[in-house]
Amino acid sequence: MAGSVSSSDQEKGSTQGIEDAKATTPLYNEHIDVSGVDERKLLRKIDIALIPWLSLLYLLSFLDRTSIGKCLYNLEKDLHITDDQYLLALTIFFFSYAIFEVPSNVFLKRLRPSLWLSGLMLCWGIMMTVQGLVHDFGGLMGMRWMLGVFEAGLFPGVNYYLSCWYKRSEFGIRAAIFFSAATVSGAFGGLLAAAIHNMDGIGGKPGWAWIFILEGLATVLAGVLSFFIIQDFPDTAKFLSEAERTVVVRRLQEDDQFSAAGEQLKMKYIYKSILDWKTWIGMMVYVGADMPLYAFSLFLPSIINQVRRDKGFKATPANLLTVPVYFFACVITCGVGFFADKWGQRGYLNLVFLAIGAVGYIILIASRNAALSYFAVYLATCGIYPVIPNSIAWVSNNVEGSYKRSVTLAMVISFGNINGAVSSNVYRANQLPWYPLGLVLLYIGLGLIFSTTFLIFLRRENARRDRGERNEIIGDDKSSGLEANGRYDTVADAKRDKGDEWSGYRYTT
Known part of the structure; x- marks a missing residue:
């Protein structure tokens, strides 16, 4: 038919349009000579400055929030609380933790990370320490609430912060390494708590109080050091030269992170995210x-205890059985993060590992054999640990705009954490040694359904953009039928205003 355009020609035209748009975008710090900057060495320098310390902070964070589960050495008796009150103390943390994640991420972008993250850590370390000094249920509830308030900013904040440093194809492995600090916490947290409990009676304090006090003081020390160690955003980071900062920002802008050079806070960015x-x-x-x-940390000890009884292990060897589980979780998490960055296809990786996790949970529901259940734990791990940082990276990869991405990541993570309160109330001590894990399997099913939905919707939207259905009108262009997509003087204006809604932006699947 005369005048028709083939799909291949259309795709070429769309690709050319994206390239033309990039060519017309103003170069960041055009006057800076960056010829002497080795990009690979620069990336290594950034990794060393950021990842190890941030991972240590998350290790301390996870130890602090889960330490109450390891403080049952007479805690309920000493504070004169019931089992229901203990569960309330677990639950209240999740509410304050979830509520304050979104505002914390907005403040992080508005302020300097070196001040905001360090200040949060210092404050929650103090709350953790004071938690070891409480004498009743009210005091415990107050400290758990405040612990959630100050811890809320670290996990979503660091994930957002890392997304401001790395390309979309580099972010996943860094997020995975950061998150795998939780597996390290799980591997030795119980043994650490058992060792500290040997201080029972020193200074007139019970063992559980010393767990809170010593772990809290370690966090306070890390918070003070963080003021000097945590770096700020790329365009102002002091450990880089001006040429290196310029290279970092240009790399991000080439990766369609147009706001990397800075962005003013406008309420419309927050509304867009919502x-x-x-x-x-x-x-x-x-x-x-x-x-x-969160359920995993509850049922794993019960399985380990059952293995101990069946095999005749003493308590310490039984505790050591958790170490290979968490080591496997660490390896599989980092492996998925690496290959997701290399291959892309984060959605498909989610589906594969959630399916493996579902198999593990089905075995856990059906099995009453401790050895088989212990094997199934490794499969169940695949549906948890690698999927969490992969999902965060997947969402982050598909949101452009500094403030919009900060709010979106905080909303995603806070919703996950508020559901952590479910496990605190559904799985109770009287259900030992075999927890009913059908609810966990239901959540895994939700992950499978919505990962599939996300994948389909992203592919459809990319296809619409390839067909030119989302094109804006630029300058004096007389194209008709595109007014709904907006009219802009330049492509740079369209990028800045629309973020990931710009027609040249392509979502990652």
């Missing part, structure tokens, strides 16, 4: 792995 369908589907994807994470 109204974006990707935020809401991302929340459901993430919760599919996050709620099972």
Whole structure:
């Protein structure tokens, strides 16, 4: 038919349009000579400055929030609380933790990370320490609430912060390494608590109080050091030269992170995040792995104890059985993060590992054999640990705009954490040694359903953009039928205003 355009010609035209758009975008710090900057060495320098310390902070964070589960050495008796009150103390943490994640991420972008993250850590370390000085249920509830308030900013904040340093194809492995600090916490947290409990009676304090006090003081020390160690955003980071900062920002802008050079806070960016369908589907994807994470820490000890009884192990060797589980979780998490960055296809990786996790949970539900259940734990791990950072990276990869991404990530993570309260109340001591894990399997199912939904919707939207259905009108262009997509003087204006809604932006699947 005369005048028709083939799909291949259309795709070429769309690709050329993206290249033309990039060519017309102003170069950041055009006057700076960056010829002497080795990009690989620069990336290594950034990794060394950021990842190890941030991972240590998350290790301390996870130790602090889960230490109450290891403080049952007479805690209920000493504070004169019931089992229901103990569960309330677990639950209240999740509410304050979830409520304050979004505002904390906005403040992080507005302020310097070296001040905001360090200040939060110092404050929650103090709350953790004071938790060891409480004498009744009210005091414990107050400290758990405040612990959640100050811890809320670290996990979503660091994930957002890292997304401001790395390309979309580099972010996943860094997020995975950061998150795998939780597996290290799980591997030795119980043994650490058992060792500290040997201080029972020193200074007139029970063993559980010393667990809170010493872990809290370690966090306070790390918070003070963080003021000097945590770096700020790329465009102001002091450990880089001006040429190196310029290279970092240009790399991000080439990766369609147009706001990397800085962005003013406008309420419309926050509204865009709240109204974006990707935020809401991302929340459901993430919760599919996050709620099972908290349940995992509850049912793993019961399985280990059952293995101990069946095999005749003493307590310490039984505790050591948790170490290979968490080591496997660490390896599989980092491996998925690496290959997701290399291959892309984060959605498909989610589906594969959630399916493996589902098999593990089905075995855990059906099995009453401790050895078989212990094997199934390794499969269940696949549906939790690698999926959490992969889902965060997947959502982050598909949101552009500094403030919009900070709010979206905080909403996604806070929704996952509020569902952590479910595991605190559903799985109770009277259900030992075999917890009913059908609810966890339901959450894994939600992860599978919404990962599939996210994948389909992203592919459809990319196809619409390839067909030119989302094109804006630029300058004096007389194209008709595109007014709904907006009219802009330049491509740079369209990028700045629309973020990931710009027609040249392509979502990662």
